[in-house]
Amino acid sequence: MTSVQWTTWRPLRLAEDVPVATLAEQMDGGQAFRWSLASDGSWVGVFGRTLAAVRAGPQGLEWRGQKGATQAEEAMRRYLDAEGAQARLSEALPWRSDSVLQSARAAYPGLRILRQDPHEALIGFLCSSNKRILQIRVMVAALAAKLGEPLGGGFHALPSWQAIAGADDAVLRACSLGYRAAYLRGTAKKLLARPRWAEEFAALTTADLREELQSLPGVGPKVAACVALFGFGRLESFPVDTWVVQALADAYGLRGWKPAQLEQFGKAHFGEAAGLAQQYLFSAARAGQLPRAKVSVPSPRPRPRR
DNA sequence: GTCCAGGATTCAG
DNA sequence: CTGAATCATGGA
Numbered sequence: 001m002t003s004v005q006w007t008t009w010r011p012l013r014l015a016e017d018v019p020v021a022t023l024a025e026q027m028d029g030g031q032a033f034r035w036s037l038a039s040d041g042s043w044v045g046v047f048g049r050t051l052a053a054v055r056a057g058p059q060g061l062e063w064r065g066q067k068g069a070t071q072a073e074e075a076m077r078r079y080l081d082a083e084g085a086q087a088r089l090s091e092a093l094p095w096r097s098d099s100v101l102q103s104a105r106a107a108y109p110g111l112r113i114l115r116q117d118p119h120e121a122l123i124g125f126l127c128s129s130n131k132r133i134l135q136i137r138v139m140v141a142a143l144a145a146k147l148g149e150p151l152g153g154g155f156h157a158l159p160s161w162q163a164i165a166g167a168d169d170a171v172l173r174a175c176s177l178g179y180r181a182a183y184l185r186g187t188a189k190k191l192l193a194r195p196r197w198a199e200e201f202a203a204l205t206t207a208d209l210r211e212e213l214q215s216l217p218g219v220g221p222k223v224a225a226c227v228a229l230f231g232f233g234r235l236e237s238f239p240v241d242t243w244v245v246q247a248l249a250d251a252y253g254l255r256g257w258k259p260a261q262l263e264q265f266g267k268a269h270f271g272e273a274a275g276l277a278q279q280y281l282f283s284a285a286r287a288g289q290l291p292r293a294k295v296s297v298p299s300p301r302p303r304p305r306r
Numbered sequence: 307g308t309c310c311a312g313g314a315t316t317c318a319g
Numbered sequence: 320c321t322g323a324a325t326c327a328t329g330g331a
Binding site for chain 3: 130
């Protein structure tokens, strides 16, 4: 196993300051499943074919990549939304009139949606159903190690659909995927016949994108919303998982609401960057930092219809 | 041993 | 259409 030839640490110069806690939540808070905390406090991981590390230094975020990877800085800046488009969207969220969002946002200043590629997001969330974040990371790491292209230093890219479709059952089973192995293989077989699927999907409206995603085996409403948000940059997408259900029930008094109703509420209440608001709430809920509702909303609104 | 996990699918009503 | 059972695996 060759060792990694790292560049020196370099400043990232983001549009917004990112505290250590925010960086940790961003890299290991259930958006992406490819980053791990090294002993020196830096986050090391792979996105696309780029191996990189990022840390919060005294002067702000710093990063390093593999020597000779000339496109790595541009890729890293894009992945972390360095130009600050989300900083403006976050500012425009209704946090001034929403004390719950305000406290969640204050708990993780600078938190943003990682701009994963569609392939990474789809593989990650195909593994996500009924699993904890740590376990998802283990499954995805096993997939990469057994079926992905080596990048040096023991790091691997994610496997192609071809590699997944052609893998032995025993190999997939050894990744601890459980019943999700059939999801991955089924989706791999379908997308193998559409090599430009990501471009085609990216051209769709968010509603059509979601429908296309849900036609894939193992992709239901929640996973489709996550892939749209994290993999296709659809910031208005509002995934409703168990944590968001609990957050909206506890802090907003929306008890008894069904996931589709909560999704409707989220999009209407938070607007064009509802997905970013969702991530603040998700993170705060998981950390036990959400307040209880002062007022309870008595009855669910009529179910959304289209 | 029981219960649950960033749910999806299948089936009964 | 809605609600419940089932799915494979590991950790608390």
